[in-house]
Amino acid sequence: MLALFVALQSVQAWFAASFRKDAYLDPKLYVEDFAPNPTTGGRVHFLLPFLDNATSSTWPFNLLLNGEAATLDYPTLRLPADVDWARVEADAGARLVWVALHSRAEAFMAGLGQLEVRDASGATVAAAAVRVPSPHAVTLTYVATQKAFRELVVHLQNADAIPHVVTQLHADGQEALGAPLTLAAGEHQVLVVSLPSPKREGQLWTVRAIVDGADLAWGGVHIKELFPFENWPKDDQCPFPASNRTNFDTLAALGIDCSFLRMKECGVSSLVVVEQAAANGYTVLPDEAHSLQEPNYFKPEHYPAIAALFISDEGDKSWSDTARLLNESLRRRRNYPELATYMGGHVNKYTGTFAGITDIMGMDYYVAQCAPHVTGALSPMRIQGTFDYLRVTRENHKPLPVWGYSQSSCADCWTLKDGLNEGEQTSALASVFAAGNKGLMLFMGDVRRADVPGWRAGAALLRSFRAVREALRVGDVMDSALTSSDGVEQSVAVAIQSPTGIVIIVINMNADTYSDITCAAHVGAHWIFHPHTVQRITISLPAGFRLKDVTEFVDGNDQAGTVHYSVVGSALVLTEVELGTANTTRVFWAARE
Structure with missing residues (x-):
């Protein structure tokens, strides 16, 4: 041998x-x-x-x-x-x-x-x-396609305090650099590579970079050019045109255009739901029961309606679960090689081990309504928890995409029955996008709570994220390129760079009153948010980035004059960023010339 x-x-x-x-x-x-x-x-x-x-x-x-x-x-x-x-x-x-x-x-x-x-x-x-190398300061953080799989968007990040030089970059074996690329300390660069021929979902992509002599490589499988706004509905609400048009319209008004799909939705076959998807503008995430059907249960004409194939929800019960979940992923790879796979997790210490088994990774961690969670029952609850769990999942799964969960109002899911308040809902939703996730998974969007203030505030915020949705899909977090005058206890500020500009998300985390101890005593209360102002946010612009202007999206509308900003040297500086208590989040767009 x-x-x-x-x-x-x-x-x-x-x-x-x-x-x-x-x-x-x-x-x-x-x-x-x-x-x-x-x-x-x-x-x-x-x-x-x-x-x-x-x-x-x-x-x-x-x-x-x-x-x-x-x-x-x-x-x-x-x-x-x-x-x-x-x-x-x-x-x-x-x-x-x-x-x-x-x-x-x-x-x-x-x-x-x-x-x-x-x-x-x-x-x-x-x-x-071969040999397993040491971690390198320069890494590929994300890859996406755009323009119907004709272009590859490549994100490189230098996490070091010194510059590094990329002398060669190969995308799918093709040289993609015309000249060496120097990445300054902390710099994040996005490159757009024209592909010789269009790719398709399920095909392999590879990136090879030679950085200061180190020969680095990453790979993955192409997924749909899609940023889903997905909902895991209540079992009996069946929010599809064929099963309950009213519930479908209620969720569509919230901004939902993708849904978890069971074999039967109030007596309607999942195949009927899939066949009506294109005409009604939605996609689906079929549950794990679909994998038990014949390999050709879904036909090629169904594939455009399937966002991804669902493997497991919170399947990361222990490290020993990896082989079982890999086996399930291989089952879907054998039956449907043209479709991407998705798996959800819930343990932050396990996510590094599980990340990579499927093409898309998920994570849930809920911090309101006395919802159950994986951390110790009497340990302090942090309003930042949703963001932190989603962000660490992104760190482990990159350069592959994460579709992260946000809690939503539910009439009978958790101890508190009155639904999330505005601050709880908007901060939870915004955490998904700020964590660099490439899909929103809402749990559970209960149509019986469509009239609560948190639902309405969430719908308005989602309209703003929808306006920058494509930039979020092909963009990625700039990591150390952003600094804030705040500590992590007061706010979260994130910059996500795309080929056409930078999305800046700032979330108010100045909240208190909530406690797991009061939840355990069944006298739990909501988070109470307090107004907060971030004095200064500085974003180091990458080499070659020429700023056109900075605007803000409010309820989906692009507004100028609402943000104080200046360019100081090669940095974009935002000052006096005021954050509210109902809509906790501001969404800015720094357009590239």
């Missing part, structure tokens, strides 16, 4: 790789005592070229890791003991293979030196002598 591997490896010239440790929140702020801190191992992406003599690349692929086999197919999945999950995809046109895997075993990661990929026929497609 070793002699064969050496012979194969000798005909390939390179491999590229990237590695990240698992991110997790401060355990003193978010107490998850049932789980140890995830301090060992991490996730690695490898990119390998096809062997010169490789003529076959048929899915499913199998791996040999230091000679030990990993079978990556449903239902025959088999993984080495130290591997939590692994994925392999190939691009026959570019003759590239992407391998991603996660391991919590330091010794395994340090000792991984031989990698071989075989296709369904047993033929070796790629082989290399």
Whole structure:
């Protein structure tokens, strides 16, 4: 076996790789005592070229890791003991293979030196002598397509305090830089790459960057060019035109255009719901029961209506669940290779291990109405909790997208029955967008609460986010490029850069009164928000960014003159940003010339 591997490896010239440790929140702020801190191992992406003599690349692929086999197919999945999950995809046109895997075993990661990929026929497609690199200061934070899959939007972030130089950048094997790109300390750059031919959902994308001599790589699977505003409805509300048109219209007025879908919606088949989607302007997220049907339950004509295939909700009960969820993801990959997969989580210490099993990751953490949550029952509740859990999920899943949950008003879901107040609802919704998530998952949008003030305030805010929806979909968080005069206890301020401008989201977090202790005593109260002013927000503009103007979206309308701003050197500075108590959030748009 070793002699064969050496012979194969000798005909390939390179491999590229990237590695990240698992991110997790401060355990003193978010107490998850049932789980140890995830301090060992991490996730690695490898990119390998096809062997010169490789003529076959048929899915499913199998791996040999230091000679030990990993079978990556449903239902025959088999993984080495130290591997939590692994994925392999190939691009026959570019003759590239992407391998991603996660391991919590330091010794395994340090000792991984031989990698071989075989296709369904047993033929070796790629082989290399590899190593898992150290985390690099320059990373790919996000990739999206635009213009009907004809352009690739690539986000690079330098997290270091010194500049780094990208000398080469390859997108799907094609050189994408005309000249070396210097990333200043903390700089976030967005690049738009024209693709030789349009891609489609389910196909592999790869990015390879040579940074100061380090050969880095990332990959993933294309998803729809979609930023869903999704709702998980109450079981008996069936908010679809075929089952309950009134409820459908109520949620549409809120801004919802995607829904979780069960096999039957008040007696109406899910196929009927899917077939009516295009005419009524919505998409669906079919539940896990659909995977138990025949592989051709959904036909190709149904695919445009399916936002993604649902794997699991809060399936991250323990680290041992990774293989089960990977098996379910492989089942959908086998049955519907053209569709992306989605999985939800709820434990921040586990999200680093689970992130990457599916194409899209989710997370829920609710901080109001005495809703249950994964942290200790008597630990302090923070209004920032929703944002923090969604943001750490983005950190672990990047460069792949996150669709994050926001709590909504529900008449009988939680201890408090009167619905979220305006501040609770708007801060929860805004947290999804500010965390850099690429889809909104509302839980549960109960139509019986459509008349409460929180619902109306949420609808107005969603109209503003809808106005910058495409920029949010193709954009990404600029991370260290933004600084605020505030601490995290008073407000959250985030800048999201897209090819056409920067969305700036500022959320009032100056709230108190709520307590899990009073919830446990069944005398819980709502969060009370207080007016707050952020004195100064500074955004370091990337090289080449020429600012046109800064406006604000209010109830979906673009308004000028409501924001105090100036350009100081290469920085955009916002001052005296006043935040309210009903609509806690302001949404600014810094347009690029």
